[in-house]
Amino acid sequence: MRTEKDLTETLRTAADHAQEPGGLLAGVEVQRRRRRRRRTRGLAVATAVAAVLATGTVMAANGRQAAAPSPAARPFPQAAAVPLERAWPGAVVTMPTMRADGLRRVPVTALDAARILAVAGPKDDTIRAIEVYDTTTRTFREIADISVPPGMRTYRPQPPALDGLNLAWHVNAVRKDGTEVREIWTVPLAGGEPRQIAAMTGEHLRIERIALDGDRVVWSERTEGVWWMPLAGGAPKRFPGSEGLHLVKWPWASDIADGEDRSQARVVNLSTGRPSTKDVVAPLDALRLRCGPSWCQGVRDGRTYLQHIDGSAAAEPQGLGLVPRLGDYPPLDRFVVAGNAVYDVTTGTLATFDRPGIWYGNYMSAEPAAIVYWADRLPDEYRVLNLAAVPPAQ
Numbered sequence: 001m002r003t004e005k006d007l008t009e010t011l012r013t014a015a016d017h018a019q020e021p022g023g024l025l026a027g028v029e030v031q032r033r034r035r036r037r038r039r040t041r042g043l044a045v046a047t048a049v050a051a052v053l054a055t056g057t058v059m060a061a062n063g064r065q066a067a068a069p070s071p072a073a074r075p076f077p078q079a080a081a082v083p084l085e086r087a088w089p090g091a092v093v094t095m096p097t098m099r100a101d102g103l104r105r106v107p108v109t110a111l112d113a114a115r116i117l118a119v120a121g122p123k124d125d126t127i128r129a130i131e132v133y134d135t136t137t138r139t140f141r142e143i144a145d146i147s148v149p150p151g152m153r154t155y156r157p158q159p160p161a162l163d164g165l166n167l168a169w170h171v172n173a174v175r176k177d178g179t180e181v182r183e184i185w186t187v188p189l190a191g192g193e194p195r196q197i198a199a200m201t202g203e204h205l206r207i208e209r210i211a212l213d214g215d216r217v218v219w220s221e222r223t224e225g226v227w228w229m230p231l232a233g234g235a236p237k238r239f240p241g242s243e244g245l246h247l248v249k250w251p252w253a254s255d256i257a258d259g260e261d262r263s264q265a266r267v268v269n270l271s272t273g274r275p276s277t278k279d280v281v282a283p284l285d286a287l288r289l290r291c292g293p294s295w296c297q298g299v300r301d302g303r304t305y306l307q308h309i310d311g312s313a314a315a316e317p318q319g320l321g322l323v324p325r326l327g328d329y330p331p332l333d334r335f336v337v338a339g340n341a342v343y344d345v346t347t348g349t350l351a352t353f354d355r356p357g358i359w360y361g362n363y364m365s366a367e368p369a370a371i372v373y374w375a376d377r378l379p380d381e382y383r384v385l386n387l388a389a390v391p392p393a394q
Contacts, residue, residue, distance in 0.1 A: 080350070081319055081341070084385060087351035091389035093135040094381045095373070103128055105140075108159055110370035110388035111189075117162065119364065127157040130167065132189075135386065143167060144187045144194045151176055157185075161366040163212035163250075165189055166231065169366075170207050170219065180205050184217060186231055197233045204236060208258055210366050211250035213271075220247035222257060226270060241275040242268075248329060249367040252293060261325075263289035263298060267309055281311035292329035292368070295345060297336055299323065304338055306330075306345060317343050319350055331368040335387050342372065342385065346392075353385070 085092050095116065097105050103120040110116055114136050120129040130144040144167070148155040153174045160169040171183040182205055184198040197217065206222035213228070220226045225242035229235070245253040251271035256264045263286065269276040280291055282298075286305050289298035298305050300316065304323050307314040321339030330336050336343040341352045353374070365371075373382040 081352045082349065084342070084351045084353040087349055088385070088390045090391075091386050093384050093386060095133055095135075095384050096138075096381050097379050099129075099140075105131070105133075106364055107133070107371050107373045107382060107384050108369065109162075109365040109367070110386045111162070111164075113386065113389035116371060116384060116386060117160070119159065125156075127159070127169075130160055130169075130187075135384075135389075141191070143189065143191055144185075146185075146194070153178075158207075158210070159364045159366045161211045162189060163214070166212055168210055168212050168217045168231075170210050172207075182207055184210070184219075184229070186212075186217065197231060198229060198236070200236070209247045211247055213250050218247065218250055218270075220245065220253065226253055239270050239275070240273075242270060245270075245275070248292065254291070256290070261288060263287060264291050264296070267291050267293070278309050280309055282307060283311075283314075288325065288327075290327060290329040292333045295330045295333050297323050297327070297330050304336065304343075306336065317350065328368040331370050331387055335390075337372055342387075344390065353383075 091113075093116075095105070095107055095118070099105065099120055103122060105118045105120045108117040108119055111132065114134060116133045116135060118131045118133050118140070119127045120131060121127045128146050129142060130146070131140045131142050133140050146157050153176045154172075156172045158170050158172065160167045162168075166186055166188055168184065168186045171181075171185065173181045173183060175181060179201055182198075182200045183196055184200075185194050185196050187194040204221060204224075204227070206224070207219050208222050210217065210219040212218070215232070216228045216230050218226065218228045220242075224238070226239045226245050226247055227236045227242075228239065229237070242253065244255060245268055246255070246257045248254050248267075251269050253268045253270055253275075254264050255266045255268075256262065263280070263282065265280050267278045267280065269278075280289060280296060282289055282296070283300070286298050286300045286307070289296045289305075289307075291309055294308055296307050296309060299322060302322075303316045304320050305314070305316055317336070320336065320341055320343050323336060323338045327337075330345065334344060334346055336345065340354065341350055343350050354376075370387045372385045372387075375382050
């Protein structure tokens, strides 16, 4: 049974991780503990403890109601670490990095068990071409060539999204006259001429993530909710009730923006025309939770922590490192990627690999990437784990 002291410590931890006003810029980590707020937080903790003792309900320092701290999560049995090539031999492939024109490729995500989407550019953060790599024939097919239009001072295409039929991406650009512009482009996955469907100035400059839904493109903005536009072009329209939401993977949205350090509290389905919300039920000492359609991942007591949205199936896989501090929800709603290991929540398999050097990633996708890639030096080829090629649970 939790004592008053236990509750005080738990709530103080939650208070120290409460969101600062105004949000964070994506990818930027900000110190969370401010001395000038400790006295106020201490008073809030004392008040909350009194409420818990009286009513059994916990109110977090950020105002989110949550379940009272639960007993320790069910630890999964110590999984025997299996080398990746032995655990999933058909899912590990190599991919050449250099094109004949000198552009360097980076894998983005898996299309299916035999195809990987890749981008290429003169630098890792500059995209000038989009390709599909066939892992069976080891050949590439170019989908789009992206050139810099005249009159642009800077031109930075962002990682593409796809839905099986089309690709879409947005571009952060600045014209030579200093005007900021956000372009949205699309092209059929089968190939064809890329087509610009939007060039927005003034509004809509804070696009953070993009997706496709049939004949429309969908995106979320840092502070303005989730929007859509027909692939044929037209005026942007905001989804009703999407204010304060951020796209995860269509049709799922979250109340947490990329780069925020607090835990996700809601998972919202936008496909019904009216937001359908599931509240995340979690212990207050579960930090930085990120949830997809069913699974959430985060950190608790210094270990990777997993649970379903409703708080069930809570577990701490043994032998798995910590998930990235600003990570996303489990790729394919099935895998947890942490350090040099990948954990399959459906089978309990813990696959490990050597990750020498700095060439490692799964960050180029517009949604949680279905690949992990790595190499041991400035590479001529990457080793790629295609999560879409991992056999399904029996």
